[in-house]
Amino acid sequence: MAERQRVLLLGATGETGGSILEALLEAGQFDVEIMVRPRSAEKPAVKQIANRGIKVRVSDLAAPEAQLVATLSGIDTFISAIGADDLIQQKSLVRAAKAAGVKRFVPCAFITVAPPTGVMLLRDEKEVIYNEIKRLVLPYTVIDVGFWHQFSYPRLPSGRVDYAMMMPNSTIHGDGSAPNLLTDLRDVGPFVARIIADDRTLNKYIYTWSDVLSENEIFNIVEEMSGEKIEREYESAQEVEQKVAAAASNLAQNPDIPMGRLQRYVTDYPYSKYVRGDNQPSYAKYLGYLDARELYPGFKPISFRDFFAEVLAGKGRKPYSGAPPAGKVADL
Amino acid sequence: MAERQRVLLLGATGETGGSILEALLEAGQFDVEIMVRPRSAEKPAVKQIANRGIKVRVSDLAAPEAQLVATLSGIDTFISAIGADDLIQQKSLVRAAKAAGVKRFVPCAFITVAPPTGVMLLRDEKEVIYNEIKRLVLPYTVIDVGFWHQFSYPRLPSGRVDYAMMMPNSTIHGDGSAPNLLTDLRDVGPFVARIIADDRTLNKYIYTWSDVLSENEIFNIVEEMSGEKIEREYESAQEVEQKVAAAASNLAQNPDIPMGRLQRYVTDYPYSKYVRGDNQPSYAKYLGYLDARELYPGFKPISFRDFFAEVLAGKGRKPYSGAPPAGKVADL
Numbered sequence: 001m002a003e004r005q006r007v008l009l010l011g012a013t014g015e016t017g018g019s020i021l022e023a024l025l026e027a028g029q030f031d032v033e034i035m036v037r038p039r040s041a042e043k044p045a046v047k048q049i050a051n052r053g054i055k056v057r058v059s060d061l062a063a064p065e066a067q068l069v070a071t072l073s074g075i076d077t078f079i080s081a082i083g084a085d086d087l088i089q090q091k092s093l094v095r096a097a098k099a100a101g102v103k104r105f106v107p108c109a110f111i112t113v114a115p116p117t118g119v120m121l122l123r124d125e126k127e128v129i130y131n132e133i134k135r136l137v138l139p140y141t142v143i144d145v146g147f148w149h150q151f152s153y154p155r156l157p158s159g160r161v162d163y164a165m166m167m168p169n170s171t172i173h174g175d176g177s178a179p180n181l182l183t184d185l186r187d188v189g190p191f192v193a194r195i196i197a198d199d200r201t202l203n204k205y206i207y208t209w210s211d212v213l214s215e216n217e218i219f220n221i222v223e224e225m226s227g228e229k230i231e232r233e234y235e236s237a238q239e240v241e242q243k244v245a246a247a248a249s250n251l252a253q254n255p256d257i258p259m260g261r262l263q264r265y266v267t268d269y270p271y272s273k274y275v276r277g278d279n280q281p282s283y284a285k286y287l288g289y290l291d292a293r294e295l296y297p298g299f300k301p302i303s304f305r306d307f308f309a310e311v312l313a314g315k316g317r318k319p320y321s322g323a324p325p326a327g328k329v330a331d332l
Numbered sequence: 333m334a335e336r337q338r339v340l341l342l343g344a345t346g347e348t349g350g351s352i353l354e355a356l357l358e359a360g361q362f363d364v365e366i367m368v369r370p371r372s373a374e375k376p377a378v379k380q381i382a383n384r385g386i387k388v389r390v391s392d393l394a395a396p397e398a399q400l401v402a403t404l405s406g407i408d409t410f411i412s413a414i415g416a417d418d419l420i421q422q423k424s425l426v427r428a429a430k431a432a433g434v435k436r437f438v439p440c441a442f443i444t445v446a447p448p449t450g451v452m453l454l455r456d457e458k459e460v461i462y463n464e465i466k467r468l469v470l471p472y473t474v475i476d477v478g479f480w481h482q483f484s485y486p487r488l489p490s491g492r493v494d495y496a497m498m499m500p501n502s503t504i505h506g507d508g509s510a511p512n513l514l515t516d517l518r519d520v521g522p523f524v525a526r527i528i529a530d531d532r533t534l535n536k537y538i539y540t541w542s543d544v545l546s547e548n549e550i551f552n553i554v555e556e557m558s559g560e561k562i563e564r565e566y567e568s569a570q571e572v573e574q575k576v577a578a579a580a581s582n583l584a585q586n587p588d589i590p591m592g593r594l595q596r597y598v599t600d601y602p603y604s605k606y607v608r609g610d611n612q613p614s615y616a617k618y619l620g621y622l623d624a625r626e627l628y629p630g631f632k633p634i635s636f637r638d639f640f641a642e643v644l645a646g647k648g649r650k651p652y653s654g655a656p657p658a659g660k661v662a663d664l
Contacts, residue, residue: 115467135447137618203618286469286535288620 011081013045023189068096112279146181164316173274176216184302210301343413345377355521400428444611452600478513496648505606508548516634542633
């Protein structure tokens with residue numbers, strides 16, 4: 001893929017999509033456009049992107065196939081950073097991408113490493129899309145990123161890092177020893193930019209990371225760097241499993257309540273990461289993933305320590321808060 | 333895996349299992365035992381195997397887990413050549429194998445290369461088992477063999493190869509040009525013996541083959557070798573698709589009739605192989621399979637031409653006829 005790629009990104013106003021958009025633009029080697037659904041076309045965040053000279057393609061995902069194919073025409077690489085509640089809607093995109101001759105489809109993966117089915121609701125739904133891709137023999141790359149630094153540190157008793165936390169807590173799950181792949185949200189994009197320019201990643205799964213840390217290790221680092229003693233709360237493996245069972249049962253009884261889905265997949269994560277220990281390099285390799293750090297040894301991702309030093313210095317940013325990405329303010 | 337492996341084989345009296353059993357014994361490097369279900373323990377074919385000094389372990393697949401774990405205890409490699417109607421029953425075997433510490437589980441694959449879901453009923457069911465394996469982090473190898481020589485040649489007008497054909501026919505599907513992976517049934521075992529002794533195949537998918545031939549090429553070879561002109565019948569892609577739809581609809585209406593399943597998966601094959609063109613090296617590599625011929629360049633599988641020369645010479649054998657494997661009569 002030496003020639004300049006035309007990349008179409010869906011979900012550019014989200015956290016993952018935002019990281020990807022900035023990195024693709026910064027790389028300078030892609031013709032970047034974004035795709036939005038009609039309901040989002042007038043959003044200020046989309047207008048802001050359009051005002052930077054980025055072309056916006058608008059289409060409903062339930063549009064007739066010919067319209068979706070037209071929307072994807074001329075695109076080399078399609079990247080989906082669609083929301084967690086709309087994963088299955090990617091089916092129409094997969095079919096349109098095949099018909100439009102897209103050369104690489106990057107479905108919405110971007111989560112922790114987990115079994116294909118039977119453990120995490122989100123992963124189960126992603127698998128439906130991966131299988132549709134394989135049925136249609138569409139060239140693809142699945143990119144998982146582990147868990148973000150931004151969600152991976154505990155509350156400090158002083159409260160001085162609360163400003164950047166979505167849900168302050170200081171819980172250790174199980175015995176806290178499960179190794180856990182971590183990537184800074186801001187590095188998702190730079191990894192993606194490298195991966196989509198690389199023929200070695202075509203029709204492969206790949207995981208990104210800066211650190212592999214257990215909860216115990218994270219708490220120790222945070223205590224050491226802050227000088228504060230965290231009041232550790234413990235949730236046993238059994239308690240985690242009970243929460244998953246309760247969330248699954250809730251969702252089964254009330255399948256149409258969005259909060260039920262959210263509750264389910266928020267409880268799936270600690271079960272998969274900490275009780276099962278899925279989100280680690282050995283399991284990723286067992287599943288056939290490539291390691292992005294082995295492919296791009298020259299790229300130095302933001303370490304958890306460097307990330308947390310920023311948070312301590314008041315330079316953190318609360319995810320899903322609508323604030324511009326940290327370190328990217330000047331660009332906007 | 334330098335030390336001697338203890339291998340337990342389920343389905344040893346079947347066609348695939350029989351090929352595997354003979355090759356494992358012939359290799360001389362494995363301690364081979366077979367597993368049978370209680371309903372099969374008294375079958376003459378099982379008695380014959382036992383009379384050759386091969387240990388027989390008996391257990392129901394629906395037995396309590398502790399019993400199945402005991403049945404699998406001490407086993408390094410478990411190979412399942414279970415029947416096509418019992419695929420889902422392997423779930424209990426997967427769980428027991430994990431608990432028993434089996435070092436490699438070879439689930440019943442042994443079919444053509446096809447998409448993980450949505451095309452072939454048998455493949456969909458195998459996928460359920462592969463996903464259970466991955467959920468339990470059980471070491472595994474999936475071995476697919478393409479289509480057997482024994483099922484891949486047309487009827488001759490003289491009738492002289494009818495004796496070895498299960499269902500004589502001379503149909504070409506679609507335009508007959510789809511490349512198609514072929515393995516002689518007798519080579520399934522020798523490939524498996526190499527694969528399970530090889531650390532490179534652990535947690536991988538691998539396909540075996542002697543030839544890659546289209547239906548047109550097969551018909552040409554058969555005409556050339558026999559000196560007869562085949563009366564080619566053509567079934568269009570659309571007709572194949574209609575048969576699949578009819579079989580699927582039949583099965584949905586009568587899910588409990590075994591013939592309905594058979595009809596469904598017998599129609600799935602030509603659709604997948606010849607209309608979609610799934611059963612070929614490029615698609616296998618897209619799906620991440622290793623190529624057994626690349627791993628074992630010293631092994632010379634029986635070519636389609638050599639196989640068909642035997643059939644013309646009256647030395648063929650009808651599969652599923654209860655006859656001993658061709659070329660193996662002396663062993664029995």
